[in-house]
Amino acid sequence: MKCAIIGAGIGGLTAAIALRQRGIGAKVFEAAPEIKSLGAGIVMATNAMLVFQRLGIAEKIQRAGYLINEAVICDRHWKPIQKMDGDYANKKYGVGSYGFHRADLHKVLLNELPEEAVMLNHRLTSLQQIENKVHLNFGNQSTEEVDLVIGADGIKSIVREVLFGKSSYRYSGQTCWRSIVDMPVTIGLKKSSFELWGSEPGLRFGLVAVGGNRIYFFATQKSSEGGTDKIETLNQDLISRFSQFGNDVVEILKRAGNEKIIRTDIYDLMPVKNWFRDRIALLGDAAHATTPNLGQGGCQAVEDAYVIAKSLAENKNHIDAFRIYQNTRFSKANYVVKTSWQLGQITNTPASLINLRNFALRLTPPSVGKKTMDKLFRLNY
Template sequence: MKRKAIVIGAGIGGLSAAIRLKSEGWHVEVFEKVTSLKKTGAGIVLAANGMKALERLGVAGEIRAMGKKVGKAEIRTWDGKILFQLPTKEMAERYGTYSYLIHRASLQKILLDKFDCNGINLQKRISRFFQDKSKVTAVFSDGSAVEGDVLIGADGIHSTIRANLIQKDKLRYAGFTALRGICSFQDERYVLQQGGGFEAWGHGKRFGFSHLGQNRIFWFAAINSPEGREIPYGARKQAAHQHFKGWYNPIEAVIEATDEEAILHHDIFDRKPLSHWGSGRVTLLGDAAHPMLPNLGQGGALAMEDAIVLADYLSNTKDIESANFKYERERIKRTTKMVRHSRKMARMVQMENPIATSVRNRMLQAVPSRVMAARLHWVVGYEV
């Protein structure tokens, strides 16, 4: 008789776990609270470690076809002076793959197709769970329930599973808010064939620009701001123009090329790293376990790494509790380091003081690109 996995959340981590467990012979059901899996979100970068995870899931080819390689990765000042460039070609040769940028909805669709949408249950908001020595039961807000051998909480930064496991666990505001947009745009300095783009860093704000695939540009703006200051639809394009007026060309032009309805706005949060994130037959993965700030571009990759490691442990033993514990012990050191490093990096890239930013910029300009690449090896050189 097949063992059964209950996965809460049909995002990147949940679908990755479902794919991997299904390939190992498990019966998997995925439960998602939304009414439909809409094509929402923005761009997501997949560095070499993420691409290696996607190879394990059997979909790396589809990502390369629908996304766009990061052939250029520049960091500039707000007015366009180069601070450093990552040696993307040399890094691709070292790790066997370029980084890729793809629309989050496209990545989710690829994973959904790999898993088989028939295993997805929509409009299922989990309210609680309980377990004993032989099974775990998830109870949903509509009164229905399902039993399984393991319950995997992949329900994101606002995870209900996490809230049931860990009390008094608060979100931590990053100190900055984000605008994200997608548009069609061309610039002869950042050609489609090469892919990639740049980030420009100012005082308490920065702007990123990169090819997304399918002839589109993804951009983001990170702006220091008090928590909860909403920028409503209809005012987001204007706000972006105000914050980045006079910045490095093509920033103003790409904002102007973006439709108002294509601009998203979110405050940015993480949570304090945990010393443990599971109990018995229940465990967490991805943002439910270790939500982090987006400065390293590793949220999606870490969720896929989690999913593969967890599925491998679960499939190599009949002791579910032991498998969950081993998975947690293997993953917690890397993910904790990533959460802390992402927050440390946020302090550096969102500096407001002009003197401090000037010192930062001079220090970065003095570091050879190969040294910068070497400092990222622990992040992107990992193979799950």
């Protein structure tokens, strides 16, 4: 069976690994001419690490990242508001969450695939299903004919658009800046990741160690969509906006070169009802893009990749396989989209209510956090 995967993101590469391990001939077609380190850092939580264990690549992946023992949300004075107890996940599931430079994670995934399994510079421009084949056309004028297609082409998926028409995106009201800086891992980051919530709606600063004396930071602010930065003054602008989080944050921002800071308006996708039609299916952000507040978008893509491969290997009929894949994954992926959206809205609390919000969150018993972790980390397949 010939299966084309569109997109060499975390979801597409993991799907190719999972399918090829099960003897299904999968090839990835990626628009970009090279796999770049777009997006700075990423956390792969316990659920994604459990999938990597099942694929037999967890150890290599762990070596490329940094173990995060706990995730702490603090106010602007670094006083904890809530804690996600990593020891709980470690003990219960046998593996913790890891922070990565995205390039390092991609490298491990790519190394699991033979060179001929990833075709760069292949931007899918159109696809048609004709009888029992799917015809693919690429921007470089090449064509392919395959049995099945998996659209892992991200939130702006062309595969989804061909199947189901234009989608509705939701703007979260927040924009995000992120980068990785080289500096010794101090300020408690050896053990925990931090997200600091500021005194204005949407103002947050996150810090995650990603190994090798590097710190990944993200900074968010309530903002209209489509905003731009003055590249020459970006660094200084961020310092004046985020200096309320103290000297460590200012030091990190000072070290971030203007040109290395990525700005992204935060969207998600209004849930779509179907993730497949006949020989073509969607996974990852193409199917259920989420806001990053739970740090789960990539993890969900990894889960999809494993389940779609398992289902295709275990079912002769591709429609049965895609249906089982969707039924297995639908409710958890949509739970993530919904919960992450709600969390984002909590961070948008008006300034006058922020102290009250933080007070209420501090009263939340640890059992609530554990319940959320179980919902996110448990694999139902």
